[in-house]
Amino acid sequence: MSDLARTIGKSKLAKVPASAESKAEEEQDDSSSASSVSSTGTVVPTTTQKAAPHIEWTKYFAQELWLEHAFENGEHAKYHVYLTPPATAKTPLMVLHHGAGSSALSFALFALEVRRLMPEVGILAVEAREHGSVVYDAASNVDSSMALASLSRDLTTMIGLVQARMGWDKKDAPSPELLLVGHSLGGAVVTDAAKSGALDPKVLGYAVLDVVEGSAMEALKHMQAYLRSRPSVFSSIDDAVAWHIRSRTLRNPESARASVPSLLTQVDAAKWVWKTDLSRTEAYWSDWFGGMSAKFLSARGAKLLLLAGTDRLDKELMIGQMQGKFQLQVFPAAGHFLQEDLPDQVAHSVVEFLKRNDRSALVLPPKVSDLIAQGKKV
Numbered sequence: 001m002s003d004l005a006r007t008i009g010k011s012k013l014a015k016v017p018a019s020a021e022s023k024a025e026e027e028q029d030d031s032s033s034a035s036s037v038s039s040t041g042t043v044v045p046t047t048t049q050k051a052a053p054h055i056e057w058t059k060y061f062a063q064e065l066w067l068e069h070a071f072e073n074g075e076h077a078k079y080h081v082y083l084t085p086p087a088t089a090k091t092p093l094m095v096l097h098h099g100a101g102s103s104a105l106s107f108a109l110f111a112l113e114v115r116r117l118m119p120e121v122g123i124l125a126v127e128a129r130e131h132g133s134v135v136y137d138a139a140s141n142v143d144s145s146m147a148l149a150s151l152s153r154d155l156t157t158m159i160g161l162v163q164a165r166m167g168w169d170k171k172d173a174p175s176p177e178l179l180l181v182g183h184s185l186g187g188a189v190v191t192d193a194a195k196s197g198a199l200d201p202k203v204l205g206y207a208v209l210d211v212v213e214g215s216a217m218e219a220l221k222h223m224q225a226y227l228r229s230r231p232s233v234f235s236s237i238d239d240a241v242a243w244h245i246r247s248r249t250l251r252n253p254e255s256a257r258a259s260v261p262s263l264l265t266q267v268d269a270a271k272w273v274w275k276t277d278l279s280r281t282e283a284y285w286s287d288w289f290g291g292m293s294a295k296f297l298s299a300r301g302a303k304l305l306l307l308a309g310t311d312r313l314d315k316e317l318m319i320g321q322m323q324g325k326f327q328l329q330v331f332p333a334a335g336h337f338l339q340e341d342l343p344d345q346v347a348h349s350v351v352e353f354l355k356r357n358d359r360s361a362l363v364l365p366p367k368v369s370d371l372i373a374q375g376k377k378v
Contacts, residue, residue: 067161074138086122091124099184108258110339113347180206195299207300214314255340
């Protein structure tokens with residue numbers, strides 16, 4: 001049973017005695033959280049803690065970019081990304097894609113920790129359409145299609161636009177190699193992009209955070225009920241941050257202060273609503289995760305799967321793990337938002353994975369022709 005289903009059931013605890021509620025919360029802390037399309041986790045209040053002021057993106061990334069692009073079919077887009085460039089053209093670029101209903105700033109603390117562990121690495125955190133980026137059709141109407149193929153195309157386009165903006169598409173400044181990292185829906189997007197071959201041969205590998213096909217498809221059955229159970233309006237940003245902490249949706253207050261403001265939009269002086277209407281994306285949910293396990297196992301590149309619980313592995317992935325087709329690491333102390341709840345531990349795992357697969361770090365022996373040209377004996 002997924003944690004999403006357990007979450008919906010536990011929302012009925014509001015009227016039970018305090019002692020029973022406390023016991024339920026302790027049991028919840030020991031369970032893994034849902035691999036689902038949701039950008040949220042649980043809805044059971046745990047404290048009356050008030051959130052501190054939110055934190056600006058400048059603490060975590062060097063640049064905020066708006067990238068405009070016109071497609072051949074008449075569509076055009078305005079993409080929103082955060083970038084910290086790599087130290088050199090030979091240094092890899094880590095590309096981060098958020099989950100459904102989330103934002104690039106869900107990787108804020110993770111990005112900071114990655115740079116602490118590996119200062120030379122570049123980081124590109126992108127935002128999907130309907131989440132910060134906007135795509136228009138040929139008639140200049142907003143294209144709200146959330147089909148996986150569209151999201152995958154957006155990702156590869158954003159990477160190409162950043163390469164052009166930074167001058168990495170020139171012969172004397174080749175584009176850096178890529179490590180793709182995706183959380184939840186983002187995991188499905190980076191897997192699809194890797195499988196498509198659109199970014200070959202630059203992809204060193206890809207890391208998927210807390211989503212696998214089996215448990216995601218199971219959680220989708222309960223998603224609309226869950227979305228109806230969460231608040232639809234907040235009186236302020238601080239109120240929204242406090243709700244995410246109280247409800248244990250996010251278990252790291254600092255990360256909540258960094259990411260939650262980007263999830264909302266203000267409609268009047270004391271009314272904040274969700275930026276992304278997840279209920280309207282229902283038509284795409286099966287498309288996001290259907291066939292993901294097969295793509296994850298067959299796409300080119302090194303593979304890393306980080307989960308909050310081993311109960312997520314479906315049969316296909318269990319067989320793949322036993323065959324050594326990917327690296328698996330489990331973080332039972334985290335909720336669904338691994339990179340927010342445990343940014344230091346998740347960053348360490350991803351950085352070590354990158355270092356093991358970074359071709360630029362390999363020291364190759366000199367060519368015989370070069371040695372001869374230098375007048376050396378061979």
